[in-house]
Amino acid sequence: MRAVVLDRYGGPEVLQIREVPDPVIGPDEILVAVEAAGINRADLHQREGRYPPPPPAPPVEIPGLECAGTVVATGPRVTEFRVGQRVAALLPGGGYAELVAVPHRMAWEVPATQNWAEAGATPEAFLTAYDALFDKAGLGLGQRVVVHAAAGGVGSAAVQLARAAGIRVLATVGTRAKAEWVKSLGAELVVNYREASFADAVQEWTGGRGVDAVLDFVGAPYWQANCQILKPGGTLVLIGTLGGTETAVALGQLLGRRLTVCGTALRSRPVEAKMTLVQTFRERVVPLLGPGLGPRIDRVFWWEEAGEAHRYMEQNQNLGKIVLAIRPSALPRP
Ligand SMILES: NC(=O)c1ccc[n+]([C@@H]2O[C@H](COP(=O)([O-])OP(=O)(O)OC[C@H]3O[C@@H](n4cnc5c(N)ncnc54)[C@H](OP(=O)(O)O)[C@@H]3O)[C@@H](O)[C@H]2O)c1
Secondary structure, eight states: EEEESSSSSSGGGEEEEOOOOOOOOOTTEEEEEEEEEEEEEHHHHTTTTSOOOOOOSSSSOOOOOOOEEEEEEOTTTSSSTTTEEEEEEOOOOOOSSSSEEGGGGGGEEEOOTHHHHHHHHHHHHHHHHHHEEEIIIIOTOEEEESSSSSTSHHHHHHHHHHHTOOOOEEEEEEHHHHHHHHTTTSSSEEETTTSSOOHHHHHHHTSSSOOEEEESSSSGHHHHHHHHEEEEEEEEEEEOTTTOOOOOHHHHHHHEEEEEEEESSSHHHHHHHHHHHHHHHHHHHHHGGGBBBSSEEEEEEGGGGHHHHHHHHHHHSSEEEEEOOOOOOOSSOO
């Protein structure tokens, strides 16, 4: 098969397609002919050599944490998938390829309401957002959350999932265009952090009481404000550290206001934990995926332009997800 292989780390130009051996499936795996692979920030970090795949190290390093495609073979112990089925899957890597082997518990059948690009852009962002809102922060109906970087892949998934569950969202973004777009996804209030203080906005929105949870991707620069805007007993879920990792911590604030700070990383979790999350998501969310809930596709790139797609993500302009089409059927219809 052909795949985008990281033979060396570096800029977007290192993403090159070449021949590699076909994956061999185990008894509990399915072989998927990939149609579309979602691009994630982590792929950019991996390309730069800052985010190695979890052990065991693969023989060739192929990026891609999520994909959708057609089942072309099933292992002898797989009973719930059959050849020809459309599936989406969470991957530890390997999505930027014509074929990928997937443990069957990491996949679900794609609903008829999703096209290839949407299906391939769902797993990583939506599972991360689902886990952060419900498993980590334990949010429910009527509670309030701040979602940072809300126009990004994970952020826009979190806004939609929160709205679907009746959780009230104040979102932050870096441009006016993003603000309008995130509002259309269901955020009650959107703050452009270049024009206004999100801490002041939360103060006003909650009458000074603070929010139940914050989903953060920025890290160090937001640490103090994040702690300040949480109500006593609130939870900060740290999903990314795009703005930096080092900061001073006022322990008294955590203690006195009974705050929970929770870091999360999906890829490095034990396989069984990821499978459990996938199964829960498959039961509760997959049946609801469609025009009203699901990844919004900003752009689909033909996979020979994987470098261009990474450059595009680096510009921070995307509204929702960027996708690689591995087969022509995943390209948007003209
Ligand atoms: N922990 C996990 O399991 C997990 C899983 C998936 C993703 N992540 C992490 O979540 C973050 C978002 O991923 P994504 O795929 O949703 O990315 P994305 O679609 O590229 O969105 C990222 C957005 O973050 C905002 N941002 C704020 N501060 C930034 C900074 N200093 N540098 C760059 N961007 C900044 C930008 O939007 P504005 O213009 O609005 O600022 C940017 O467009 C990444 O850090 C990723 O590694 C973690």
